[in-house]
Amino acid sequence: MSYFFSLYTIIPVVVVAAFILVTATIKILREYERAVVFTLGRFQKVKGPGLVLLIPFIQEMVRVDLRIQVIEIPTQDVISHDNVSMKVDAVLYFNVVNPERAIIQVQNFLPATNMLAQTTLRAVLGQHELDEMLSERKKLSADVQSILDSQTELWGIKVSNVEIRTVELTDNMVKAIAKQAEAERDRRAKIIHAEAEFQASQTLVNAARILSSIPAAMQLRYLQTLAEIGAEQNSTIIFPMPIDIIKPFLELLDNAGKVPAANGLIHGSPGNQMPLRA
Numbered sequence: 001m002s003y004f005f006s007l008y009t010i011i012p013v014v015v016v017a018a019f020i021l022v023t024a025t026i027k028i029l030r031e032y033e034r035a036v037v038f039t040l041g042r043f044q045k046v047k048g049p050g051l052v053l054l055i056p057f058i059q060e061m062v063r064v065d066l067r068i069q070v071i072e073i074p075t076q077d078v079i080s081h082d083n084v085s086m087k088v089d090a091v092l093y094f095n096v097v098n099p100e101r102a103i104i105q106v107q108n109f110l111p112a113t114n115m116l117a118q119t120t121l122r123a124v125l126g127q128h129e130l131d132e133m134l135s136e137r138k139k140l141s142a143d144v145q146s147i148l149d150s151q152t153e154l155w156g157i158k159v160s161n162v163e164i165r166t167v168e169l170t171d172n173m174v175k176a177i178a179k180q181a182e183a184e185r186d187r188r189a190k191i192i193h194a195e196a197e198f199q200a201s202q203t204l205v206n207a208a209r210i211l212s213s214i215p216a217a218m219q220l221r222y223l224q225t226l227a228e229i230g231a232e233q234n235s236t237i238i239f240p241m242p243i244d245i246i247k248p249f250l251e252l253l254d255n256a257g258k259v260p261a262a263n264g265l266i267h268g269s270p271g272n273q274m275p276l277r278a
Helices: 004-025 097-103 110-125 128-135 137-155 170-215 217-231 243-267
Strands: 027-028 033-039 041-046 050-053 059-065 069-079 085-096 156-167
Touching: 004 050, 004 110, 027 033, 027 085, 033 097, 041 097, 059 097, 069 110, 085 110, 085 128, 085 137, 097 137, 110 156, 128 156, 137 156, 137 170
Parallel strands: none
Antiparallel strands: 027 050, 033 041, 033 059, 069 085, 085 156
């Protein structure tokens, strides 16, 4: 009886021990996973993916995910180069390219990368003015990504992209930017209007120069203007008549008037007048 009791007690213990032994010996890694294997605390090699066999109680491993990971950089208080206070947040994309370094060179690469991204973001944006942050966001994101990538290379981490998501300004600064934009639009409108006036006046000067050099052209333009005005339904039009147009008619009238005047002098001369009677 005691024999069967001891047998029933030992079998579960052996089964549990065997299960623990098998679990510690056989590891299965997915395609995107790697195992950093340590033998008695010393690095041996990187294994995986697939089936990985370990020596129980002598070897241990650390799983490393090689997929691209996304970290949301929390909102950071940033002061720009022109002393404008704002709040900026971003998104960081990275992945592990060297599992050995990612486990050995840094204690926990995920929070370490996050903290480094926060400090780098504040440092890079603090060197630029507000206008650059608003208009050249992609360039600033590329600068942050380049600096992070160079610093995390020793950790076996590749920073693939950094996206500055939002730049939040205070209400007073938003109003000031709106006033500045409005003033800039007014300035451009005035400049465009002045340039249009200059071009129009220059064109008129050129036209006047051409018309003054050719009198016939001036007369044709004058007649065209009369035709355009005559097409409108106006009751009375008073329009000055250029002397160049009526000059030939005046010369004809002047010549015709001289002939009768000469004839009058001949017939009305004192020699032909009748003497007065007393």
